Amino acid sequence: MEPALHRNTWLEINTTNICYNIKQQQKQLPPGTVIFAVVKANGYGHGAVEVARTAIKAGAKGLCVAVLDEALSLRAARITVPILVLAPIRAEDVALAQLKDISVPITSAEYWQKLVPFISAEKPLKAHLVIDSGMGRIGVRTATELSSLEQQIRQETFVELEGVFTHFATADQLNQVYFNRQLRVFEEMVAVLKERPLYVHCSNSATALLHSQLQQSSVRLGIGMYGLSPSPEIVEALPYQLRPALSLYSQLIHVKWVEGGETIGYGATYTVKAPGEWIGTIPIGYADGWLRDRTGSQVIVADQFCEIVGRVCMDQCMIRLPQRYPLQTKVTLIGQDKTKQLTADDVAHYTDTINYEIICLLSDRIPRVYTE
Numbered sequence: 001m002e003p004a005l006h007r008n009t010w011l012e013i014n015t016t017n018i019c020y021n022i023k024q025q026q027k028q029l030p031p032g033t034v035i036f037a038v039v040k041a042n043g044y045g046h047g048a049v050e051v052a053r054t055a056i057k058a059g060a061k062g063l064c065v066a067v068l069d070e071a072l073s074l075r076a077a078r079i080t081v082p083i084l085v086l087a088p089i090r091a092e093d094v095a096l097a098q099l100k101d102i103s104v105p106i107t108s109a110e111y112w113q114k115l116v117p118f119i120s121a122e123k124p125l126k127a128h129l130v131i132d133s134g135m136g137r138i139g140v141r142t143a144t145e146l147s148s149l150e151q152q153i154r155q156e157t158f159v160e161l162e163g164v165f166t167h168f169a170t171a172d173q174l175n176q177v178y179f180n181r182q183l184r185v186f187e188e189m190v191a192v193l194k195e196r197p198l199y200v201h202c203s204n205s206a207t208a209l210l211h212s213q214l215q216q217s218s219v220r221l222g223i224g225m226y227g228l229s230p231s232p233e234i235v236e237a238l239p240y241q242l243r244p245a246l247s248l249y250s251q252l253i254h255v256k257w258v259e260g261g262e263t264i265g266y267g268a269t270y271t272v273k274a275p276g277e278w279i280g281t282i283p284i285g286y287a288d289g290w291l292r293d294r295t296g297s298q299v300i301v302a303d304q305f306c307e308i309v310g311r312v313c314m315d316q317c318m319i320r321l322p323q324r325y326p327l328q329t330k331v332t333l334i335g336q337d338k339t340k341q342l343t344a345d346d347v348a349h350y351t352d353t354i355n356y357e358i359i360c361l362l363s364d365r366i367p368r369v370y371t372e
């Protein structure tokens with residue numbers, strides 16, 4: 001859907017902060033290690049094409065996405081750097097990936113067998129072997145499987161084995177026991193390859209931040225690029241202060257005095273306290289990704305915290321104001337007001353989830369404004 005450009009709710013994306021996070025990360029890495037910016041899920045809600053352009057300007061050498069369509073829209077936006085799809089594409093789409101120069105993961109012998117009949121002879125297929133070193137999601141799990149798959153891939157004329165990678169399950173935890181085990185498995189398995197591919201990579205943001213000195217050709221930087229910590233528990237251990245790029249704002253579209261005892265919203269679940277309260281309405285709801293679990297959480301109006309009262313509706317929700325405010329008064333849902341701020345982590349903490357989920361869910365219906 002085209003973003004609505006005519007409403008009182010909007011996202012502000014600070015591209016300077018994205019650049020800053022990338023450049024700080026680059027400084028941590030051994031010379032020659034390149035950054036692939038992860039822009040799946042519409043750039044974690046920030047807008048994939050804009051983030052991709054910003055990341056490339058800041059020095060990222062490639063991009064990662066989760067599904068082929070995301071890669072295709074980047075190519076349609078004339079972005080020419082290497083793009084890797086992180087999850088298996090449909091076998092019948094492989095020629096399209098080849099045509100658009102999009103790299104794909106090879107996750108098992110069975111998948112490879114399905115792919116082969118669809119490989120076109122016009123352009124090389126760029127492939128990354130996936131090793132499941134302990135995530136339990138996709139990829140081969142033994143050295144024997146890996147060797148045999150490598151051999152089969154290398155026999156295929158129109159395939160360029162460009163990479164090999166794995167993904168960590170616990171890199172965002174302070175306890176590194178499981179992480180170290182996965183790292184050892186990955187290194188041992190890569191060592192059995194006949195030839196080391198161009199891109200050997202294992203780091204997500206947590207790994208790139210906490211284990212920046214790992215020797216590898218590239219890292220996959222997602223959440224850190226957007227200026228958020230991969231988990232609350234490693235904030236203190238981060239090598240530099242991340243700068244969040246995303247703010248979410250709305251405006252009061254309705255303000256009224258409600259007498260004590262009256263109720264607000266679906267289900268009439270919130271009862272106004274005596275003698276009465278100022279209640280404001282803001283145009284954001286669960287269809288925008290501002291979910292129903294936010295009832296009772298805070299927003300900021302005129303530098304004061306205000307509570308969301310009643311159930312969040314599909315397109316609107318109500319807040320309790322300390323006093324009357326004029327229509328179009330700014331409401332901060334994520335971001336900084338004068339002295340108070342709300343972070344994606346605050347929202348995640350309130351709703352018992354992770355910051356990734358809060359930002360990814362912000363829907364296309366919210367216009368995104370880019371600032372420097």
Ligand SMILES: *Cc1c(COP(=O)(O)O)cnc(C)c1O
Pocket residue numbers: 038040086167203204205206220221222223224230
């Ligand atoms: C999403 C994803 C990443 C990025 O993870 P962050 O924690 O956001 O840095 C990296 N690698 C793979 C395989 C992923 O699926």
